[in-house]
Amino acid sequence: MNKILQISEIGNPILRQKSVAIGNISDRQLDETIADLMATCEAANGVGIAAPQVAASVRLFIVASRPSPRYPHAPTMAPTAMINPEIVARSGELVAGWEGCLSVPGTRGLVLRDRAIEVTYFNRSGEFVRQELTDFVARIFQHELDHLDGILFPDRIPNLTDLITEAEYLKIAFDN
Numbered sequence: 001m002n003k004i005l006q007i008s009e010i011g012n013p014i015l016r017q018k019s020v021a022i023g024n025i026s027d028r029q030l031d032e033t034i035a036d037l038m039a040t041c042e043a044a045n046g047v048g049i050a051a052p053q054v055a056a057s058v059r060l061f062i063v064a065s066r067p068s069p070r071y072p073h074a075p076t077m078a079p080t081a082m083i084n085p086e087i088v089a090r091s092g093e094l095v096a097g098w099e100g101c102l103s104v105p106g107t108r109g110l111v112l113r114d115r116a117i118e119v120t121y122f123n124r125s126g127e128f129v130r131q132e133l134t135d136f137v138a139r140i141f142q143h144e145l146d147h148l149d150g151i152l153f154p155d156r157i158p159n160l161t162d163l164i165t166e167a168e169y170l171k172i173a174f175d176n
């Protein structure tokens with residue numbers, strides 16, 4: 001039975017720690033953690049969640065883009081666990097997009113991210129994966145990777161006039 005885990009919020013020191021790499025990728029406990037993370041992400045209408053958000057300071061996150069009340073225009077993909085993820089190349093083309101975070105409830109901010117990135121990680125089966133991610137999924141990856149380094153999206157907002165409430169954001173999202 002998967003557990004819905006409690007999500008730490010901004011101000012909790014664990015969100016500011018640098019997470020450690022996972023040494024034993026075939027650990028059975030890891031599979032359980034991944035299942036709990038996926039269940040917690042889905043229950044919270046998230047499109048991604050990182051292990052430090054649920055008090056495990058290890059280099060693991062879930063990318064799970066799908067349309068939801070929080071992100072009505074998100075593309076659909078199978079929820080994917082990414083272990084010891086890294087960015088190995090960046091397009092250098094920066095695009096602005098609205099981000100929110102389950103650890104920063106009720107707010108959105110306009111954040112610049114690389115439009116395309118080449119990434120590596122180990123998947124849930126322990127296989128090494130190298131792939132190119134673009135647009136919204138690339139944005140999720142960059143946001144979640146920041147969590148592993150103790151960075152939250154408000155740190156990345158160049159202009160704080162671009163920090164708004166979720167209610168105001170949804171007006172923008174549904175107008176387009």
Ligand code: ZN
Pocket residue numbers: 100101102103143147
């Ligand atoms: Zn987040």
